[in-house]
């Protein structure tokens with residue numbers, strides 16, 4: 001399988017990472033496979049914070065996948081990959097991996113960490129968004145913290161359903177339609193004790209809906225945690241403008257065009273590699289305005305500071321951003 | 326939806342799962358009455374001071390409240406600070422609390438030299454530090470982090 005054999009050299013985004021071997025490939029659903037990676041020479045792998053992801057190299061590209069384990073002294077890394085038929089995201093290549101294949105991966109990166117002071121985790125996932133949330137549920141069970149999960153999936157297309165049932169028992173609510181989901185969500189958002197934090201992962205519109213409803217019911221931002229769903233799922237966003245303070249020019253970023261592309265079109269050279277919010281190469285300093293962070297690279301804390309943004313995927317909450325450029 | 330519970334009855338007058346605004350006032354001067362909660366349900370608590378019973382009552386009220394609830398604390402800074410700390414232990418976040426510090430009540434002054442805290446009466450702009458006896462000028466600045474007013478050496482220019 002030449003397309004999935006270990007490439008000659010590691011992509012810069014996985015430099016300093018690990019070289020792992022595929023030890024198992026199992027079909028979750030028609031379009032989702034789970035892939036287990038282990039150290040070819042045996043031994044445990046670096047521990048990771050629940051909700052972390054792994055950057056995996058396929059051919060000469062890279063993509064990020066959530067780790068589904070608890071992260072505590074793992075002997076293997078498990079990821080689940082949704083096949084995106086027309087995506088350039090490498091999901092097709094990932095689906096061709098076979099036992100014995102070697103891949104380059106980064107060290108696990110944390111960008112969707114559980115809050116240590118939380119006494120309960122309310123987890124909400126749609127579709128493949130189950131993956132990081134499953135990691136949270138496992139870690140909570142390990143630590144003796146409670147969690148509950150609302151999982152939305154199309155009938156017959158749910159990954160990890162059996163594991164979720166076993167792990168959460170009655171704390172799992174499965175939904176297959178919008179109306180049922182809305183009812184459960186409203187009921188749960190209105191009945192949480194004060195130690196609860198909310199974690200949501202799924203398509204952008206789904207997350208916006210859940211977060212919007214939580215805010216309406218009085219949940220402050222500090223209790224809300226969400227994980228962007230991967231570049232393939234990013235919507236085109238709203239137009240905004242950027243003011244390049246050092247260059248003294250102002251540019252308009254239209255909907256559907258990234259800030260990185262806009263800067264490149266204007267003749268600026270911005271270092272970049274993955275162009276999907278994974279590698280951290282295209283980072284820019286923000287002097288004024290709040291970026292709409294859509295990357296997987298910055299931590300929650302770094303995002304909240306609003307002083308750095310990944311211009312390949314992130315946009316703006318404000319009509320204008322001022323950049324140190 | 327307005328209820329007033331006396332300290333002893335606190336917690337019992339509240340329906341479980343409360344997500345409105347809890348207004349707790351301390352001392353004779355602490356008053357949340359002027360705090361407009363809009364059309365959100367409101368639950369009033371009145372305490373003499375942030376003593377252990379008062380804090381236990383506050384905890385029990387928060388314990389049966391749900392995410393979405395807000396807390397307004399009014400009274401002398403020392404009481405508010407103790408109440409805010411108890412609320413934080415119950416899982417309430419800083420952005421879910423409003424602190425209305427009563428400037429006329431006793432104040433806690435923080436000494437930058439020896440880090441002692443000295444409680445002083447309402448009147449006066451100077452106090453003697455209980456730790457190092459430096460005469461402290463009480464600044465207008467109330468530090469939420471320290472739960473105290475910041476003091477500084479009142480006669481620093483003469484001291485040297």
Ligand code: FES
Pocket residue numbers: 271272273274275276277278279280281282283295297310311312313
């Ligand atoms: S180019 Fe990799 S994060 Fe933007």
Ligand SMILES: [Zn+2]
Pocket residue numbers: 436437438439440441454455456457458459
């Ligand atoms: Zn002193």
